[in-house]
Structures are given as C-alpha cells and as structure tokens.
Amino acid sequence: MALLEIRDLRPEFGSEVIGLDPSVPLDAETRRELKALFDERGLLVFRDINGADLRFQTYISELLGEDGLVDPDDLPIFEMLVSNREERGGAPFGRLLFHCDMMWIEKGCTALSLFGQNVEQPAIPTLFASAANGWNTLPDDLRARVEGRFAVHCQDATAQRGGSIPEDVLVSTFAVEERLTLPIGYTHPRTGQTLLYVCPQMTHHIEGLDHDESEAMLETLFDHFYAEEQILEHHWREGDLVIWDNITLQHARPNVSMQGPARTLRKVMVPCPLNFATGIATYSKVGD
Numbered sequence: 001m002a003l004l005e006i007r008d009l010r011p012e013f014g015s016e017v018i019g020l021d022p023s024v025p026l027d028a029e030t031r032r033e034l035k036a037l038f039d040e041r042g043l044l045v046f047r048d049i050n051g052a053d054l055r056f057q058t059y060i061s062e063l064l065g066e067d068g069l070v071d072p073d074d075l076p077i078f079e080m081l082v083s084n085r086e087e088r089g090g091a092p093f094g095r096l097l098f099h100c101d102m103m104w105i106e107k108g109c110t111a112l113s114l115f116g117q118n119v120e121q122p123a124i125p126t127l128f129a130s131a132a133n134g135w136n137t138l139p140d141d142l143r144a145r146v147e148g149r150f151a152v153h154c155q156d157a158t159a160q161r162g163g164s165i166p167e168d169v170l171v172s173t174f175a176v177e178e179r180l181t182l183p184i185g186y187t188h189p190r191t192g193q194t195l196l197y198v199c200p201q202m203t204h205h206i207e208g209l210d211h212d213e214s215e216a217m218l219e220t221l222f223d224h225f226y227a228e229e230q231i232l233e234h235h236w237r238e239g240d241l242v243i244w245d246n247i248t249l250q251h252a253r254p255n256v257s258m259q260g261p262a263r264t265l266r267k268v269m270v271p272c273p274l275n276f277a278t279g280i281a282t283y284s285k286v287g288d
C-alpha cells in the first residue's frame, strides 16, 4: 500500500501526488486511490519521478484514462515527443491556443500525459483550464444563451478565426478534414459532469448563428473560460509527469522557440493514437 501525500494545486482542479513508486503494476489500493483522485481532480502532477519510463507512463495513463482493467503485459507502447530539439518531435515551435487533443473525434482521447525528458530553464509552461469549472461558473444569462446550442469542431480552426489571432500561434494542417458537432454543454462520457465544450483552437463555429454572431458568442465564452484567475500553469522541470483528463481539461502554451531552451516532453495519449491516421499534421504559424 502506498502512503501518498496529496496537495491541491487549485481549489477546483489539479493535485500533486507525492510519494508514488513508479512500478508496474501498482497495487490495487494505489490504483483505486489514484483513479478516484483523477476523476475528482482531472489532473495529477508527479514531480521528480525519474523512474517513470515510457512503460510506466503508458501504464498509469491507461489506468487513469480508461475504465477497463489495464494489462501491464500488453501495453500499447508508442513514443511521441513534443520537442523543439528532436527531429521527430511534434509542435516544435509556436504558441498553442487552448484545446483538447483530438476534439474532432468523439471519445477520441480520454487522457494525456507529458513527462519532462529534457527541460532547460527557463522552460515554457503548459497552461490548463477546466471545462467543468467553466460550465459551473458560467453566468446564468450566458448559460441560457448557449444551452441547447451545438458547436462544430475541426482539427484546427485557427486560420479561419479571423484577424484576432496572434502571429506566433502554431497552425496545424491535416491531409483529411474532419468535423464533429457536439452540444456546447457537453456531458463527460465517464464522469457525467457538464462541460463548457468549446475551444479557440478547434471550435469552428456555433450552429444556427451567422459568422459574426458565432465569433462574438465564442469570444464571450472564451473570455469567461480562460480568465487569468482560472488558469493552472505547470512550470516544467526534468522528471515531472503530468497526467490529465483530456475531455475535462484543456491545455495551451505560450510561444516556444526552436532557438530557446530545450523543451522535450514525452507524450502518451489514451487510447494510443496508432489508428488516428488523420492526426498527423504539418506545422506553420498564423503569420507565415
């Protein structure tokens, strides 16, 4: 049995877990404790967990992101990197606006994790916002305006959202365009929480509104959702493991430069995206 120390990072979401031994498998009580904490808090941070190799990262990410039992001997191990140094690294430069990975595929990606593999300081942080908190704190009049409405999501709406996007924002281009329409007040398939389910990177428009009305409504929702006081910043160090619910929590980052400090984060997606062929992107910036 693990003796885990838990420290809340924000009142509404996010906890640091201290004292976890990164072994595969974890004992049953530790699994239950971590799973309950993950569903309640949405994001777990483990610092200085240098024994967390890719196998452990995959194991614990699968454990927390999926309902079924995880077979430690049959893990879908697939290494991805977010890096401004490694040639095969994804999102190598630029600012990322708030989003959920694979938001254009329903139940496409339940959990994400990043491990600080090569991190020079000062490291660009990852920013998190909670869609459950966004919905719960929505002013009544705004909630009444969006309740019953649907939003259309795509792989990257950035280039289509007009002139208000800063020039350092990363734009991803995909070979095949996909879209998904979901309620703005979306019910989380596992936790049952209602989420404010829109984001600036992937929400293309709100159905039933013309372009200007849709943009105005989205900007109002974004101002509420991403208000500075609602954001959790994770400042990276080597040996950090951060795991989060990719449906409840959205992530973003300020501008990363390929000439800046090394920032290589090992990434695991749940489920493993080997079948998501359309998730492969090429990168540019809004200003290019």
Ligand SMILES: [Fe+2]
Pocket (backbone or CB within 6 Å): 099, 100, 101, 251
């Ligand atoms: Fe992402």
